[in-house]
Amino acid sequence: MGMTFERSPGAVGSSLVLHSYNVRICHWINVIAGGYLLLSGIHIFLDFPELYWGHTGYQGYPALFKLSDWGLSWDEAGALGNRMWGRNYHFTFAWVFLINGLVYVAWSFARGHVRGRLLPGRSELAPASLKADLVEQLRGPAPKRAAATTYGPLQKLSYSLLIFVFVPVMLLTGLAQAPAFAAAWPWLLDIFGGRQSARTLHAAGTVLFVVFVLVHVVEVLLAGAVNRVRSMITGKFRLPEEGM
Amino acid sequence: MSKPEPGSSRIVVPRSMSRPRLMSRRRLLTSVPALGGLLATGCADALVPPTVRGGLIGAADVLTMSTTRWLMADQPLAREYERSDIAPDFPTWGQTNPDNEDYQRHLSEGFVNWSLPVNGLVGRPRAFSLDELRQLPSRTQITAHVCEQGWSAIGEWIGAPLTQVLEAAGGVSPEARYVVFNAMDRWYESIDMFDVVHPQTILAYGLNGDELPVGNGAPLRLRVERQCGYKNIKFLKSIDVVDSLVGFGRGTGGLSSDFGFHWYGGV
Incomplete structure (x- = not known):
């Protein structure tokens, strides 16, 4: 597991710039855009708190999910959700998120960040490596982790899936719900099996996104909150003393 | 669910409409004699909403509208479905029976005294009775109604293409940029020429084989x-x-946009 949490040789006790400008700026823009996307998406959903499959779905049509089954009536949900606010901010921050993401990805490819730090290597994807990493993660705070200056195999895998699979799927399931995009790109309706299927997948993706954020924040706290957050703001990361 | 039949997926409307940024009014008007000068300016109008809101939201509005309109430059049809896809119970939403005197009178008379005035920048402003609209060439389309709230339902609409109605009113003059629709429940909305000339833009008088x-x-x-x-x-x-x-409501082009929705409802 030595390769999981590499320590820069001879750098013990000193500090280094862990995250580049680009990663830091894009990260915090993402926090703002992601926060608005989540909040505005919940507003839009609350105004029609049911999910369906296929092309058709409306009140009274067989639903996959009804918020009213979970204790919040249609009217109560509607009173909480403001779809006008939600639509305005959802589409605005979707653009912020998209442009920010394109800048990040273009820069990361150009600077070798994707191959160098982000994508897991073949050996890291081996079941034994992933299993060992998982065991390590579940054991809780560990000195090795606090000192890590590279991403672990599970971390690389989850970031890569997030950026190159999850975000595009969320984008496309969002676009498939828009009549103009569905007219321009009819395949959007075909790949997801209809507007309501796309909406349902978009909502399921929202739950995944929340889970990702929660796990991400917990991991940061466990791996040395102050040092980690500072490294994402100023870039500066202090390498802990051996055996801390 | 099915794809549109071959041949129906490309429409008869102007190739020149396919490059909103590049076309000139002159070229547009001379290249589509079939539409008899129905088309007008509307090149920049196709990309930018009539009133641009401030801040980031306004910037996003413009990006959304110009992106979708650019992607739809060849005026694709919205998907048309099979009869078997039609929703068992087409939902109703919002205003379902305007309770004003005028509407209730027309309703009780079976709309025989109702007529639709077409005013403004047309050759021969006039009113159409329901029968006159039914006598115009009609279009039937099985499409999904996509509510911004989140629901969607497929129905078979029949009606007169808006272009046919405008032609019957003498065609539109070259200055025309928008068509404003006023409703008996005091709602109003408008669309630009990009959507006005689209073959699926119809004034529907029938749903699923009935009135x-x-x-x-x-x-x-x-x-x-x-x-x-x-x-x-x-x-x-x-x-x-x-x-x-200007002069309609607060001038944003619709009651929903007067409230604060985006005037362009493509997403």
Whole structure:
């Protein structure tokens, strides 16, 4: 597991710039855009708190999910959700998120960040490596982790899936719900099996996104909150003393 | 669910419409004699909403509208479905029976005294009775009504293409930029020439083989299939062809945009 949490040789006790400008700026823009996307998406959903499959779905049509089954009536949900606010901010921050993401990805490819730090290597994807990493993660705070200056195999895998699979799927399931995009790109309706299927997948993706954020924040706290957050703001990361 | 039949997926409307940025009015008008000068300016109008809101939201509005319009430069049709896809119970939403005297009188008379004035920048402003609209060439389309709230339902609409109605009113003059739809429940909405000339933009008087039900906008409603439900205004009262939206409500081009929705309902 030595390769999981590499320590820069001879750098013990000193500090280094862990995250580049680009990663830091894009990260915090993402926090703002992601926060608005989540909040505005919940507003839009609350105004029609049911999910369906296929092309058709409306009140009274067989639903996959009804918020009213979970204790919040249609009217109560509607009173909480403001779809006008939600639509305005959802589409605005979707653009912020998209442009920010394109800048990040273009820069990361150009600077070798994707191959160098982000994508897991073949050996890291081996079941034994992933299993060992998982065991390590579940054991809780560990000195090795606090000192890590590279991403672990599970971390690389989850970031890569997030950026190159999850975000595009969320984008496309969002676009498939828009009549103009569905007219321009009819395949959007075909790949997801209809507007309501796309909406349902978009909502399921929202739950995944929340889970990702929660796990991400917990991991940061466990791996040395102050040092980690500072490294994402100023870039500066202090390498802990051996055996801390 | 099915794809549109071969041949119906490309439309007869102007190739020149396919490059909104590049076309000149002159080229547009001379290249589509079939539309008899129906098309007008509307090149920049196709990319930018009539009133641009401030801040980031306004910037996003412009990006959204110009991106989708650029992607739809060859004027694709919204998907058309099979009869078997039609929703068992087409939902009604919003205003389902305007409770004003005028509407109730027309309803009780079976809309025989109702008529649709077409005013503004047309060659021969006139009114159309329901029968006169039915006598115009009609279009039937099985499409999904996509409500901005989140629901969607497939229905078979029949109506007169808006271009046919405008032609019958003498065609539109070159200054025309928007068509404003006024409703009997005091709602109003507008669309630009990019959607006006689209073959699926119809004034529907029938749903699923019957007359248009009251809850769905009897006697006549707009179908503008590449925009969300709120643009598909019901209970039509009159139409104005205009070069400016000033003077209608707060001037943003629709009651929903007066409230704060984006005027362009493509997403």
